[in-house]
Amino acid sequence: MNAMLPSQLKAESFANYPPEARSLAVSHLELLRQLPLILLPLILREAIAYDWRFPTERQELERQLAYLDGVDSPQRETLLAGFSRLTLSPELTASDWIDAPGIFSEQLSAYLWATHQMDSFRAAAESYAIAWQGTQTSVRPAVRRLGIVVLGQGVVSSNYPLFRKLRPEGTHFTQVDSSDGLHTLLAAVSARSSAQPTPYGHWYIDGGAAEVIGSGVTNISYAALQPVRKALFNRMQRVIESGSGGPEALRTLMAQTRPSDVGLSGEGQDAVLGHFQLTLLTEGSGTQIFSTTFAQWAAREALRRAQPATMLVRFAPRERQQPMNELLSAKHKATEVDPEGSLVDADMAAYYTWLNQQRLSGADQAAFLVWFEGHSQAVAIGPSLPRGTVSTAPTTLQQILGWIA
Amino acid sequence: MLLRDLRMASPREVSAAVASSRREFLRSAVGVAAGSLFSFAPGAVVAASRVSQPKAVVVTFGGGARDEETFAPEGQENIPNLVHTLFPQSTFYAQVVNKGILGHYVATASLATGVYETFNNFAAVSPHNPTVFEYFRKDLHRRASDAWVVAPSNGFNRIGESDHRSYGAGLGAGVILPKHLLASSIATGSPDYGHLLRDSYEAPFYTPEIAGNEVEMERLKSLLKLSVDDFAASAKNLASPDELSVYIARRLMREVAPSLLWITLHDIDIAHSGTYSMYLEGIRRSDRLCAELWKAIETEPEYAGKTTMYILPDFGRDSDTDPGGNGFQHHRTGDPLSRTTWMMVLGPGIRKGVVVDRPVESIDLVPTLGARLGFSPRFAQGKAMEEIA
Numbered sequence: 001m002n003a004m005l006p007s008q009l010k011a012e013s014f015a016n017y018p019p020e021a022r023s024l025a026v027s028h029l030e031l032l033r034q035l036p037l038i039l040l041p042l043i044l045r046e047a048i049a050y051d052w053r054f055p056t057e058r059q060e061l062e063r064q065l066a067y068l069d070g071v072d073s074p075q076r077e078t079l080l081a082g083f084s085r086l087t088l089s090p091e092l093t094a095s096d097w098i099d100a101p102g103i104f105s106e107q108l109s110a111y112l113w114a115t116h117q118m119d120s121f122r123a124a125a126e127s128y129a130i131a132w133q134g135t136q137t138s139v140r141p142a143v144r145r146l147g148i149v150v151l152g153q154g155v156v157s158s159n160y161p162l163f164r165k166l167r168p169e170g171t172h173f174t175q176v177d178s179s180d181g182l183h184t185l186l187a188a189v190s191a192r193s194s195a196q197p198t199p200y201g202h203w204y205i206d207g208g209a210a211e212v213i214g215s216g217v218t219n220i221s222y223a224a225l226q227p228v229r230k231a232l233f234n235r236m237q238r239v240i241e242s243g244s245g246g247p248e249a250l251r252t253l254m255a256q257t258r259p260s261d262v263g264l265s266g267e268g269q270d271a272v273l274g275h276f277q278l279t280l281l282t283e284g285s286g287t288q289i290f291s292t293t294f295a296q297w298a299a300r301e302a303l304r305r306a307q308p309a310t311m312l313v314r315f316a317p318r319e320r321q322q323p324m325n326e327l328l329s330a331k332h333k334a335t336e337v338d339p340e341g342s343l344v345d346a347d348m349a350a351y352y353t354w355l356n357q358q359r360l361s362g363a364d365q366a367a368f369l370v371w372f373e374g375h376s377q378a379v380a381i382g383p384s385l386p387r388g389t390v391s392t393a394p395t396t397l398q399q400i401l402g403w404i405a
Numbered sequence: 406m407l408l409r410d411l412r413m414a415s416p417r418e419v420s421a422a423v424a425s426s427r428r429e430f431l432r433s434a435v436g437v438a439a440g441s442l443f444s445f446a447p448g449a450v451v452a453a454s455r456v457s458q459p460k461a462v463v464v465t466f467g468g469g470a471r472d473e474e475t476f477a478p479e480g481q482e483n484i485p486n487l488v489h490t491l492f493p494q495s496t497f498y499a500q501v502v503n504k505g506i507l508g509h510y511v512a513t514a515s516l517a518t519g520v521y522e523t524f525n526n527f528a529a530v531s532p533h534n535p536t537v538f539e540y541f542r543k544d545l546h547r548r549a550s551d552a553w554v555v556a557p558s559n560g561f562n563r564i565g566e567s568d569h570r571s572y573g574a575g576l577g578a579g580v581i582l583p584k585h586l587l588a589s590s591i592a593t594g595s596p597d598y599g600h601l602l603r604d605s606y607e608a609p610f611y612t613p614e615i616a617g618n619e620v621e622m623e624r625l626k627s628l629l630k631l632s633v634d635d636f637a638a639s640a641k642n643l644a645s646p647d648e649l650s651v652y653i654a655r656r657l658m659r660e661v662a663p664s665l666l667w668i669t670l671h672d673i674d675i676a677h678s679g680t681y682s683m684y685l686e687g688i689r690r691s692d693r694l695c696a697e698l699w700k701a702i703e704t705e706p707e708y709a710g711k712t713t714m715y716i717l718p719d720f721g722r723d724s725d726t727d728p729g730g731n732g733f734q735h736h737r738t739g740d741p742l743s744r745t746t747w748m749m750v751l752g753p754g755i756r757k758g759v760v761v762d763r764p765v766e767s768i769d770l771v772p773t774l775g776a777r778l779g780f781s782p783r784f785a786q787g788k789a790m791e792e793i794a
Contacts, residue, residue: 110525110526113506113507113508114506114523114524115523116521118739119739122738122739164479284679285677285678285734285735286678286679286734289678290678290680292679292680293679297679297731300731321675321683323645324640324643324644324646325640325641325643325644338682340682341680341682341683342682343682345681347681348681348733349681352732355725355726359728
């Protein structure tokens with residue numbers, strides 16, 4: 001137990017932090033001492049992972065700390081009054097919120113729900129976010145953001161009304177030449193990464209096995225993470241079989257898992273990506289089981305955290321969920337896939353990917369393309385394209401990219 | 406006002422807009438004249454059913470469904486039975502607000518007690534306030550077999566009875582956990598059914614301790630006149646755990662005919678896995694199962710003409726526009742959409758094709774049941790819904 005209060009923090013309190021995180025915390029020690037206990041661990045949760053954060057995340061945390069440092073004490077008290085008014089249990093106060101701020105956050109969430117303080121917490125957080133964001137100048141990306149979603153792999157034909165949510169936002173193309181379409185898109189992403197080389201600025205996420213793409217593109221795939229998923233399952237299984245496999249125990253296990261525990265790189269050049277991939281599997285729900293969920297969540301998290309200029313997500317068929325009668329009859333095949341269901345999953349995921357891209361700076365100029373792989377349907381969104389229109393003229397993906405990117 | 410324009414609106418404004426939208430959606434879907442689809446003025450009381458020995462069947466969805474996938478124009482294809490068959494026979498509450506914890510067990514317990522329970526959603530505990538089953542049995546001197554719960558997962562095993570000292574032990578409902586029964590009926594060495602039998606879609610590896618009024622296989626055998634082999638064979642013809650729950654519920658209705666039956670469906674909550682297509686399948690299945698249950702009520706002699714059915718999700722799901730969530734997948738943000746849901750009520754004395762716009766709370770269900778069935782839920786904090794009570 002750690003009955004420490006924020007005002008008692010010392011430089012040594014962060015002895016267990018990675019080097020850069022420790023340095024960051026110590027350099028803002030005076031500020032941290034003055035923060036309400038309910039907010040402090042939430043900031044420490046970001047700080048403790050500072051060494052493995054994407055450049056944009058690091059900058060954002062630095063700016064946030066500088067902002068809080070820059071306001072005088074009475075102003076800060078007013079700003080954070082909503083947090084200060086919330087009550088904490090003695091157990092949470094005494095928990096190890098310095099070295100395990102992630103676990104504190106999980107427990108805080110449960111506590112706020114149980115004590116009917118969640119709405120007040122939401123209000124305090126929103127009020128703080130509005131105040132802090134109001135002081136920030138929105139920095140336009142160096143190039144227009146481009147999001148691309150490729151879906152429908154393995155689907156021969158479908159009656160599902162694709163792109164229903166995205167069509168009102170842009171132009172629905174119904175005569176797209178699908179030949180060599182995927183390579184056209186991969187080449188476009190590679191070209192953008194070459195023209196604007198930025199660490200973690202250009203991404204390619206594949207729900208199956210990744211295609212070859214330029215070295216400047218950050219690439220992750222569901223297939224490549226298969227050994228990691230298996231290692232993670234084994235760790236979870238051990239906790240479950242130990243008889244203490246409640247949700248809290250499993251969450252703690254997940255929070256304490258290091259990249260090297262499951263075969264990911266946790267050090268050196270690949271550390272940032274290794275930690276990112278680990279969080280996709282330990283913090284995402286369903287990402288360990290279904291490739292469509294993995295691809296959607298990976299794109300969401302990459303957009304939210306790395307704020308890239310380019311995002312290409314390709315969905316692959318996920319494992320089929322067997323109905324109960326098939327399972328009980330033992331007729332199922334473990335490796336059977338569900339292309340049609342995956343198409344429906346990915347169609348919604350494409351909408352979410354667009355929504356997440358629109359939450360970033362430069363949204364009014366951003367471009368987005370979703371294509372039914374191997375077929376003639378696509379929707380493109382961008383400032384130069386009319387909204388809610390249909391184009392029946394023959395076209396190519398190259399042409400569409402030229403219009404929007 | 407469009408839902409997507411409500412980001413700066415207050416929670417109350419959002420809830421009201423949701424209710425208004427549901428009303429308009431139903432109006433357009435059912436295609437009835439405007440005059441026949443009206444809103445109740447508060448205070449307009451429908452005469453309570455005068456049937457003797459009235460019965461109640463409560464169907465909750467443990468895993469809410471959003472309007473986009475249900476009552477909105479693009480969602481109505483997923484709920485044809487609710488919209489076209491059940492709604493015209495029902496009074497529809499368009500704004501049921503849940504102000505409690507958005508976890509399925511604790512929220513269902515709150516529905517069953519009429520008090521926002523505050524225990525850990527994943528803890529193996531009884532509700533702290535008396536349940537509807539205890540009020541019903543104690544006040545009306547009903548035997549144990551007259552109140553039953555059919556629940557999806559092992560975590561619900563204590564929902565039939567509270568730990569309240571004035572009620573509790575021996576006064577609650579029997580609880581049937583079909584998935585647990587199925588697990589016990591499957592021979593050792595069978596294929597891996599873990600995925601099918603997992604307890605909770607939200608915490609898929611959670612394995613709660615089993616204790617409470619739960620019915621074991623041997624008791625089920627005599628109760629429902631159902632052998633282990635018959636049970637297992639029936640399960641092999643059913644596509645999902647919810648179908649199994651409804652199969653058990655129908656068997657219970659035929660063999661035991663309880664006056665108070667509570668069924669919690671859970672297939673929709675597959676949404677936590679992030680697979681939109683499975684979430685839609687769960688909604689369509691729940692829609693079909695609700696219609697099947699109503700049909701059973703109308704055709705079973707013990708139920709026909711004297712049973713009121715209440716259908717309601719325990720709460721909603723996160724909206725697409727809240728950046729703190731991930732759309733349909735979870736119900737974690739606590740935003741107004743995840744707290745605002747609906748209720749459909751059908752039965753004797755219930756006005757048909759009516760939409761009630763005014764906000765009610767999910768804890769109002771128990772007082773409403775009390776008013777209709779004739780018991781006094783004295784610790785419940787909600788209020789009876791005057792339009793149907």
